[in-house]
Amino acid sequence: MKIQNPLNLLNTKPKKVTALVIAVALLLILPKTGLLSPYLVRILTMISLYSMLALSLNLLTGFTGLVSIGHAGFCAVGGYTSALMWQYTGLPWVVTAIAGMIVAGIVGLMLGAPTSRLSGSYLTIATLGFGEIVKMIALNWQSFTGGPLGVNHIERPVFFGITLTTFNSGFFYLSVVLTALVTLVVYRIVHSKMGRAFMSIRDDSLAATLMGVDVTAYKLKSFIISAAIAGLGGAFYVHFVRFLDPNTFNFDISIIIISIVILGGTGSIPGSFLGAVLLISFPEILRFASEYRFIIYGLILVLMMRFKPEGILGGHSNRKLRLMKGVDTYGY
Amino acid sequence: MDTKTQAILDVKNLSIHFGGLKAVDDVSFHVNRGEIISIIGPNGAGKTTVFNMLTGVYKPTFGQIFFNGEEIHGLTPQQIVKAGMARTFQNIRLFGDMRVIQNVLLGMHTNTHYNFIDLIFRTKKFRTIEKEKQQKAVDILKFLGLERYVHDYPTNLPYGDQRKVEIARAIATNAKLILLDEPAAGMNPEESEELLAFIRSLASQGFTILLIEHDMNLVMNISDRIYVIDHGRKIAEGLPQEIATNKDVIVAYLGEEEMDEEEVENA
Numbered sequence: 001m002k003i004q005n006p007l008n009l010l011n012t013k014p015k016k017v018t019a020l021v022i023a024v025a026l027l028l029i030l031p032k033t034g035l036l037s038p039y040l041v042r043i044l045t046m047i048s049l050y051s052m053l054a055l056s057l058n059l060l061t062g063f064t065g066l067v068s069i070g071h072a073g074f075c076a077v078g079g080y081t082s083a084l085m086w087q088y089t090g091l092p093w094v095v096t097a098i099a100g101m102i103v104a105g106i107v108g109l110m111l112g113a114p115t116s117r118l119s120g121s122y123l124t125i126a127t128l129g130f131g132e133i134v135k136m137i138a139l140n141w142q143s144f145t146g147g148p149l150g151v152n153h154i155e156r157p158v159f160f161g162i163t164l165t166t167f168n169s170g171f172f173y174l175s176v177v178l179t180a181l182v183t184l185v186v187y188r189i190v191h192s193k194m195g196r197a198f199m200s201i202r203d204d205s206l207a208a209t210l211m212g213v214d215v216t217a218y219k220l221k222s223f224i225i226s227a228a229i230a231g232l233g234g235a236f237y238v239h240f241v242r243f244l245d246p247n248t249f250n251f252d253i254s255i256i257i258i259s260i261v262i263l264g265g266t267g268s269i270p271g272s273f274l275g276a277v278l279l280i281s282f283p284e285i286l287r288f289a290s291e292y293r294f295i296i297y298g299l300i301l302v303l304m305m306r307f308k309p310e311g312i313l314g315g316h317s318n319r320k321l322r323l324m325k326g327v328d329t330y331g332y
Numbered sequence: 333m334d335t336k337t338q339a340i341l342d343v344k345n346l347s348i349h350f351g352g353l354k355a356v357d358d359v360s361f362h363v364n365r366g367e368i369i370s371i372i373g374p375n376g377a378g379k380t381t382v383f384n385m386l387t388g389v390y391k392p393t394f395g396q397i398f399f400n401g402e403e404i405h406g407l408t409p410q411q412i413v414k415a416g417m418a419r420t421f422q423n424i425r426l427f428g429d430m431r432v433i434q435n436v437l438l439g440m441h442t443n444t445h446y447n448f449i450d451l452i453f454r455t456k457k458f459r460t461i462e463k464e465k466q467q468k469a470v471d472i473l474k475f476l477g478l479e480r481y482v483h484d485y486p487t488n489l490p491y492g493d494q495r496k497v498e499i500a501r502a503i504a505t506n507a508k509l510i511l512l513d514e515p516a517a518g519m520n521p522e523e524s525e526e527l528l529a530f531i532r533s534l535a536s537q538g539f540t541i542l543l544i545e546h547d548m549n550l551v552m553n554i555s556d557r558i559y560v561i562d563h564g565r566k567i568a569e570g571l572p573q574e575i576a577t578n579k580d581v582i583v584a585y586l587g588e589e590e591m592d593e594e595e596v597e598n599a
Contacts, residue, residue: 193444193462194448200430202429204426209409210387323433
């Protein structure tokens with residue numbers, strides 16, 4: 001239930017709001033009880049971060065039907081923007097993170113514009129190339145990015161005089177807040193004219209065009225929003241681990257993100273959370289065999305594709321669609 | 333009354349050439365407000381190509397299309413939908429992973445006016461407009477007797493009802509002229525009988541209908557006027573009884589050779 005609760009923010013029923021408040025309170029108190037080691041808090045933070053990244057990719061892949069396997073490239077753009085901006089100007093994290101989102105969004109537009117006429121596997125290959133280009137630029141533009149040495153000792157975010165660390169659970173709280181905000185934004189996009197336009201492009205782009213959807217414009221919007229959220233994730237992560245080099249956001253990260261989306265369910269918001277919980281906690285649970293984690297990933301994906309290609313929570317829902325309050329559906 | 337002044341759609345010398353192929357060649361026709369007009373012709377005659385030009389998918393090589401008295405040549409499909417012309421498809425093209433109501437709401441895309449900020453913050457404007465559109469979508473479905481499917485996915489619906497959802501989606505665009513591309517395709521005689529009554533009821537509700545159809549029984553029973561196209565050229569036009577006895581039409585349909593019913597229309 002904890003996973004689905006952020007979505008219920010939109011339901012005004014007091015009972016659900018109370019349940020949500022209690023769930024959030026528990027979540028926030030938990031790290032303070034001493035029951036969780038910093039190690040566990042760190043894992044929870046990573047689950048939260050990857051949920052956010054998966055939601056971002058889900059918007060592009062699950063809802064708009066544009067499969068990206070270079071999504072870590074956007075994290076890298078956001079991460080580098082934030083880290084370098086801090087390094088050169090010393091501005092606080094909030095500012096550098098927003099800059100990271102904006103620059104990632106612009107890069108999303110730059111990738112989306114020339115590829116807007118591509119679809120299916122052609123687009124996917126282009127995104128793969130994009131991820132590599134970002135990495136190569138970071139590696140070779142040494143005077144600006146630090147090249148292979150990267151950026152070190154990146155400052156932790158400070159809020160109201162308190163420096164966020166893993167030990168005071170600050171990063172955990174920050175990640176929960178960011179993920180909650182991202183969830184709300186994605187949910188609201190999906191349940192609007194914009195989300196319907198995205199889904200119509202995914203389902204049948206010609207029919208979408210002939211119903212009046214500007215397909216190219218909406219593909220670009222999807223790219224920009226998705227990239228900006230991924231950039232925010234990147235900007236969070238580099239200040240969390242305090243180090244960034246061209247390999248921080250490599251192809252493996254892109255694959256983990258897309259695996260989370262596919263495993264959890266394409267086009268399902270709760271699915272992105274479930275996928276993140278499963279795929280991020282697996283290597284920890286199977287720590288004794290952590291070198292084999294990619295074999296396990298692979299195996300899970302093969303089995304999923306064979307038996308439930310739409311993902312655990314993907315596919316058609318039996319639940320009624322939530323409509324605006326007061327819409328009369330004549331009893332249906 | 334002069335028919336020209338009533339014309340909602342006036343097509344003049346419409347032609348499109350793909351390389352050396354004249355897919356549609358010098359076709360003229362007009363549709364008056366409130367009429368049910370059919371375009372018939374053998375497979376591959378260029379009927380769907382005409383629809384594709386009307387809706388902005390293809391740009392005509394020559395010719396003019398006047399919709400509501402305004403030339404729509406060169407407009408994008410979005411602008412044409414906005415102007416009030418919407419279509420259905422020969423092979424049903426609903427959005428399979430969206431609910432029926434979302435399909436209908438998508439039809440309202442061009443006349444749903446709120447921006448990104450409104451939807452992110454769920455402003456009063458968003459809530460008012462979204463509620464109004466959702467109610468309208470439900471009401472359109474009710475008008476077509478489809479309200480029980482509001483929450484369903486279209487792929488789970490019977491074939492005839494899927495066609496109706498397509499029509500609901502077209503109506504949702506606020507279209508005054510609805511283009512139906514072979515609405516009776518794949519229907520059994522009872523379903524197509526029901527469709528006939530349904531199209532008539534649409535016309536009586538103030539919609540103008542232009543349809544492409546193969547089902548001669550349907551076409552002869554429903555049409556105010558019929559245009560016949562063969563090999564991209566208009567070979568006949570007139571009232572149903574005139575068309576039924578027209579020599580050229582009989583030759584085009586029955587011809588010297590046997591017609592291949594299975595042949596897929598390339599247009």
